[in-house]
Amino acid sequence: MTRVYMNRWFSVAYHYINMIRENPDGEKFEFFGTHPDINHMSLVASDHPGTEPAVVGRDYVDFCVDYCRENRIDLFIPRLHMEEISRYAHLFDEIGTKVMVCRDIALLDSMVEKDKFYETVEGKGLVAIPDYRVANTAGEFKRAYEELTAAGHRVCFKPTKSEGGMGFRIIDDERDPLRELYGYVTLSTSFQQAYDTLSSVERFDNLMVMELLSGVEYSIDCVATAEGDLITAIPRRKSTGRTYLLEAVPELLEMAERIAISLRIPYAFNIQVRYSNGIPKLLEINPRMSGGLYITCLSGVNMPYLAVQALQGKAIEPPAPRFGIQAGYVEQPLIMKQPDFEIDLLAQKTR
Structure with a gap:
């Protein structure tokens, strides 16, 4: 056991x-x-x-x-x-x-700090990087916003050190705050709102101010050996609502192979990219099993178990994922604890 x-x-x-x-x-x-x-x-x-x-x-x-x-x-x-x-x-x-x-501490630290990781991979021919600036004062934030909009980008920002969508905001100067009060919670903010808030302090934790990527988003779930040799990579496209499509996109599979060869990330990791004008650009790489990996496993590949086998040092035959699968998820109730009298009844039935 x-x-x-x-x-x-x-x-x-x-x-x-x-x-x-x-x-x-x-x-x-x-x-x-x-x-x-x-x-x-x-x-x-x-x-x-x-x-x-x-x-x-x-x-x-x-x-x-x-x-x-x-x-x-x-x-x-x-x-x-x-x-x-x-x-x-x-x-x-x-x-x-x-x-x-991952025992490469410098690499692991850089993956946690998004700007440092962009510096790590930029210029290596692994994956395209979005146009971005790093700011920790209101003045730097304003200058970054002006430079990016002058380059023709819509702009978003997020902390350089965060997990998931924490702190992510889209700058939208055409938003209607009153209408938003009657609608869903939004990730949008105006430049002035963000600037006024950031101006309330002399310095703040680093923000990455970057171009908003408006194309299709993919999560590429990967498993590698302890030495970083890629065993499998499965792209998962985010579709509408809660639906996803598992797709064998050649350029994304090749990207995963390049990243694995160069960075040698062991065990389970996840590459997130989003397209812009037909080019997949890096959002981040997570050195762990992703939150949506259980959907990727509908490909027929038990990726958590593969990662465990890799950790155990076992020889693993590369699997053959099934692609073209559209999938989603719904809430499912789970009983965490039963009342004592129900447990007693169950015990009596098994006697």
Whole structure:
């Protein structure tokens, strides 16, 4: 029985745990999970859910090391504080726990800071980069906006260090605030609103002010060996609403291969691009399983299990994904705990 620990994951960990557990080889796994909220949905599929302390840095790493030692964890699949865990990966080696993390600390740090990562890949012929500027004062923000609009771009901005869509805004000077009060929550803001807010402080955390890419967006889910050799890459196109299309786009598959050869990112990672005038431009690369990976797995490829096999050092035959699949998702209720009297009734029926 292989023991797997996942720390403070997204809710989709529920799917990934079940995919690994229901692997085609019949390999047995026991899952451990922690989160500050014991009722978090990421813990529902875990055999051993638990809470974790509100600590950061080395203190958090020490918590994870102690947890792995006490529970005799074989495989650790982290999400939170991956940079710190990577810095102290040797502590897990010492207790016999394999960690699904990129050990190239400089590369991992750059992937977290989007502007640094753009600098890392720019000029290497791997992928096109959007036109962007970095600002941490209102004056720099204004200058960046003016330069980008003068170049003919619509403009958006987001923190250089953020996850998902946190902090992302589109500058739209034609928006109607009154109409928006009666509509859906919007990601748009006017330049003046943003500028006035940013002017309220002398300096703020770095913002990436960039061209708004208006074409089709793709997430390319990838799995590689511990050495970074690409095993599989599956492009997932974002369509309308909650629908996606799994497409074998040659230029995106070639891009994934180039990135893998150059950067050597191990295990599971995700490349996000968006088209502009027929050119796919990089949004970001996440060195972990993506939030939408469970949809990509409808291709017939159990990518979480492939990543686990790679972490175990097993030889993996490249899979043959099914493409042309259109998919979506809906909410599904899950019982997290049953009343005691219902549990008693179930027990009586099994006697």
